[in-house]
Amino acid sequence: MSTKPPSGTRDFLPADIKRREYVMGVVREVYERYGFEPLETPAFENIETLLGKYGEEGNKLIFKILRRGEHESSGTADLALRYDLTVPLARVVAQYQSELPKFFKRYQIQPVWRADRPAKGRFREFYQCDIDVVGTASIVVEAELIGAVSEVLTRLGFADFRVRLNHRKLLSAILGSVPVELHESALVAIDKWDKIGPAEVEQELVARGVSPHDAGRLVGFFNVADQGGPSPVPEASTADEANRSWLERLRIQFPASAGAAGELAQILRLIEGTAAAGRVYIDPSLARGLSYYTGAIMEITVPDLAGSLGGGGRYDNLIGMFLGRDIPACGFSLGLERIIFVMNERHMFPDQVAQSAVDVMVTLWAGAAATPDEAARGATGGREEALALAATLRRAGLRVDVYPEADKLGKQFKYASSRRVPFVAIVGDDERASGTVSIKNLLTGAQDTLPREAVAGHISSQRRQTPEDS
């Protein structure tokens, strides 16, 4: 029997979890500083809650759970694993209307499951870190979301990310005479600009049914690399220059959509004081596959990753789907797995994340083990001294391991060293006689003998001086 985790899933060993917890800790702290509150929903939903919400392709990728008991043999499903964090949010908003604040600012960091074909960096179980504001159409929200996710990435050490910004209504204006039923398909083709370039986008537009005239016009509109967008945004121009140029061009060419362009201009002004300042680039080619967006849309990219670190936008018609009336909402989702992938590639994790999980290992006294007869009467061969010392050190806030077997001291030291534990505490024959403890610093080799009550302070102060900690 295979002992691997199921295809597309991963086991996270302690070193993996430390990295994941580090990133999630930063995400959580920043989201809370922006006034968002946590929400969690069950791993599975009633199947009718999810079916039909993600298009035909999505329906196929939903993990479905077999009915149980007498119905199991029917081979039908009544539950399904969470596919994203937005549909559960919509359900929660409908269910708890009266309990939720007028402006519901929630964050949700939970796994979702999709039966995609597994590939490098594509998993069937992966975490999303979503923030959404439900209940207001104010443009302040877009700015706050962009500010929050930019702050997360900045705090994690990303210095080269860009927030691409567009507006669904501008996209519609740009598409213009392209028939409405082809809009979505045309957007998918334009979304490939970065990957396949203008010539192939034009071909693909025609292949998708766009008239050659419209296809040529669209590619002509977008093919303005000298104006700061798109693909690639010229390194030379600042975000500010590029954005001014685009805004002017949009206003001239699409005066009827001045409101949408104005919203982008307002967002740009509102984020000036936040971590997103200088990072936001208007990009009229940004389409964001999903059809439910109604206003601003955004996506975060870094140069060395195809695809995005996250994205979002305004969707004023979705959250109310279980209520039968529209509720304005805007959200952003950071992809935890991609952030971790890039951070690993770039060695961005601070040293402390890789440090030993243990501050000190207490050795077990190897002398004079209890005989079976003594053991049967409860004799422990002096082991209680090791546990009592461990209890004292733990009360002082240290993370303490106790070596569990009465092996020779050399073997116990070797184990501590292999685990990269910085300190080892010994209560041997001499120490027992004098009521002291010997502490060896495995990084420097220094050994000190101290009264028991001085041990925790000694380790804590040395721990602060150890270069590994800096």
Place this chain on the structure above:
Amino acid sequence: MSTKPPSGTRDFLPADIKRREYVMGVVREVYERYGFEPLETPAFENIETLLGKYGEEGNKLIFKILRRGEHESSGTADLALRYDLTVPLARVVAQYQSELPKFFKRYQIQPVWRADRPAKGRFREFYQCDIDVVGTASIVVEAELIGAVSEVLTRLGFADFRVRLNHRKLLSAILGSVPVELHESALVAIDKWDKIGPAEVEQELVARGVSPHDAGRLVGFFNVADQGGPSPVPEASTADEANRSWLERLRIQFPASAGAAGELAQILRLIEGTAAAGRVYIDPSLARGLSYYTGAIMEITVPDLAGSLGGGGRYDNLIGMFLGRDIPACGFSLGLERIIFVMNERHMFPDQVAQSAVDVMVTLWAGAAATPDEAARGATGGREEALALAATLRRAGLRVDVYPEADKLGKQFKYASSRRVPFVAIVGDDERASGTVSIKNLLTGAQDTLPREAVAGHISSQRRQTPEDS
């Protein structure tokens, strides 16, 4: 369409999550202080990993996931949701043998899913908080586990929990002439002692096939309330007195099991310096339903909860099941949902857990909104000042909400008050003119006008003085 979460599952709104995070935070911190490291495994396993591991009853309670794609119509399952945290641990130990330390001390805090009939306090999705030590038969491990879980409960404020302690080999000796194939069934009957009392246990033993002679002998052995065990342990006697009495009785009646009794005596001595001191009671009637235990077994109870807050024991033959060789192991599982249930009933959560998630709300300037024409050119009606102030306060570590709409100030204040936000920051006409910010303390009613750079310090210092914080 129902917007409730699926039967047996729950949505956790922000106030719920704060309570859950508080408990999980304490669990995690204590487990780490005891030298345990985190592990996480996927929500689902290949179905053959789980089937047959939990008995016939367990098999029925496993949530099974339908095959996908062309196989969906077959109605068969290839994956199943995690049912406990022990079988995944066994799989992980087999898969990563060479990477794991000789003594693998892992903690795992994750949900498990069981298709039990939902009832008050019984859920289909619930969290377990497991610690296990894999790779040593040392009795030090039992003591460390009992110390760790006792420390968790003590830190959470439980002052009346008891750790019931027994040994599988003593149980076998006590069962004695009861045929081996009836041992498990007899243990189930004895395990009901607390619920149904001695007379009905005796009846049930006979009903389960135990001879009347053995049934009488067993009930006679256990019916020693005056000796500190079991059901109920007399309030008058200390753990120490009760334990000494039981150990003597066991040694006299079952001399061949002196080794097992000695292990219990050693555990009692080893935990003396830990948070478990005075809390551990030998209870020869403790059976712990599961058949895989091989040594010490333990369970934690509080007077006002039927059932336990957690339990565990030594199981030296289970972890190696995927490897084909035995690996000694011992573990303990705390039930998060039951701990939270009792803490809620007893009002044990500290005040800060119920506090507002936001330190200060920045109001949005309600004056002179931009005209549509100005807005189309990016005018924000001065809203960028609110966001810039929020950015400054967030940089100082405060959790800051920005009211998103330019409502009248009174309405904005009312909202802050309804959300129990302690401070509101206002940049109105006067403040704009003088470059200041007004801060209103909604708890005291006091209002101060300060230079912008002094605002964060003002709020932080007042926040420390506010009685709500104590």
